[in-house]
Amino acid sequence: MRDVARAAGVSQPLVSIVFRNAPGASEETRAHVLAVAEQLGYRRDERARLLRQQRSRLLGITFEPMQPFHGEIIEGIQLAAGEHGYNVTLSAVTAQRSEEAALDALLRDRCEAVLLLGSSLPEERLESVGKNLPVVSVTRASAAGAFDSVAIDDYRGVALAVEHLTGLGHRRIAYVHVDREAGGARRLTGFRESMAAAGLADQMLVVKGGASEAGGATAVESILARSPAPTAVIAFNDRCAIGVIGQARSLGHPVPEKLSVVGFDDSEQASLPYIDLTSLAQDPRQLARAAVGLALRRLNAGQAEISRAGEHVVLPTHLVARSSTAPLPAP
Template sequence: MRDVARAAGVSQPLVSIVFRGASGASEETRAHVLAVAAELGYRRDERARLLRQGRSRLLGVAFEPVQPFHGEILDGLHAAALDHGYDVVLSAVTPHRGESAAVEALLRDRCEALILLGSALPPEHLERTGATLPMVSVTRALTTRTCDSVATDDHHGAVLAVEHLVGLGHRRIAYIDADREAGGQGRRAGFRDAMAAAGLSDRTLIVPGGASEAEGAAALTWLLSQDPAPSAVIAFNDRCAIGVIGQARGLGRSVPEDLSVVGFDNSEQASLPYIRLTTLAQDPRLLAGTAVDMALRRLQNSTSDPAPAAEHAVLPTQLIQRASTSRATTAA
């Protein structure tokens, strides 16, 4: 503001009046100061102003940039935060930057609340941080006392996938697991329970995999080496399922004629015309909106003694049928 005042030939308090939109400056002076500020490329430091008031109005988000579905949730978080007059600060989790470092960076940025996408932090870490400021886990269901969570019903989603394939006559159904990922335990348990309910416990096949295309492709290569090979595969997520489809085609197998494939997320890639993936839908906008609402409710109740118990929301999912699944050619 000193630079603007010097260039405009006015006092710094007058510049402050203009920038704040307060009374005390003529329209001519106001226009002159704003024109000079534009020429100098001045932008008001809104964060500094808020910090002087003891606020930042920032929601910090830790996420993995390799997960496309996280990108869809991020879009929803920005929209939901803006509706409440907040902005979002992003901190990426990468192979060379762990989640703890990503969270610590958000704390240094004075974020008022944290939202963690697919968090892998130990429960005791979440409890400890959640006791100091509002924190919400998204896509990973929790039972913690201080950290809120919102997730899709992973167990029921896997049940729907099995029921869909069994209804198409499939009996040799495999599940590609990703036990380290958020939602992994629920989906694996749902697969086991649904196979048992269908009388197929003796045919339950769970293979280690992961959440990437490469891990899906590697898992399918092993599955197709089995005798008998499965006629259908449920992948941990859409990325893994897309790897399965690509590998199947590369090995001369047709999808869905030779192999039916089901994913999880209903990400944007799932509806691509050359994929057309049957998948379990998560609603990224609803996940994001619920997370922001939880964070802001906890902010509003931050002075309550004792603090309110943590909220844990589980959202419904539904099966979206596309072209990657069809009737089994044999029920064996």
């Protein structure tokens, strides 16, 4: 502001009046000061101003850059937060940077609330953080206290996949399970119980894999090595399913002619014409709006709301059928 005042030939307090849009300056003076500020490339430090008011109006987000679906949720969070006058700051979880480190960075940035995408931190840790500021676990359902969560119905999603495949005539169905991922335990339970309910407990196969294309490729090698091999695969997520499809084709098992494949997320990748993946839909905008709503409700209610029991929102899912699944071929 000193630089602007010097260039405009006015006092620094007058510049402050103009920037705050407070009374005390003529319209001509306001226009002059703002024009000079524009020429100098001046930008007010909003974060410093808010911190003086004991506010940051920042929502912190931890996410995994390798998960495309996280990017879709982040876009929705930014839109929802902006509608309420909040900004977001991102903190990545990578192979070299733990989720704990990513969360700690957001806490140092004085975020007013944190939204954790696909968190694998112990619930006790989330409860501990939740005693001081709003915490929302996104895509990982919970029933714990002191923090909120929003996720889709993982159990029902896999049940829909089993219903879809059995409706196409498939009986030998494999599921690629991923440990320590959000929704993993519920999806696995949904698969086992749905197969048992269909009278196919002796036909199901669970193979551990990874939530990436490489993880899916490795898993399908093990699946196709079985005799008789499953005729359908439900993958933990879309990235895993894409790896299953690519590796199956390279091994001489075209999709869907010899192997039907179902993913999870219905990400942008799923609808690409050369993939055309049948997938269980998660609506990233709906997840984002619910997460932001949970965080802001606690913030708007004040400190008393921070310590209340968590609210846990479970959103419905539906199956989007595409060409990666087809009726069981005749023997």
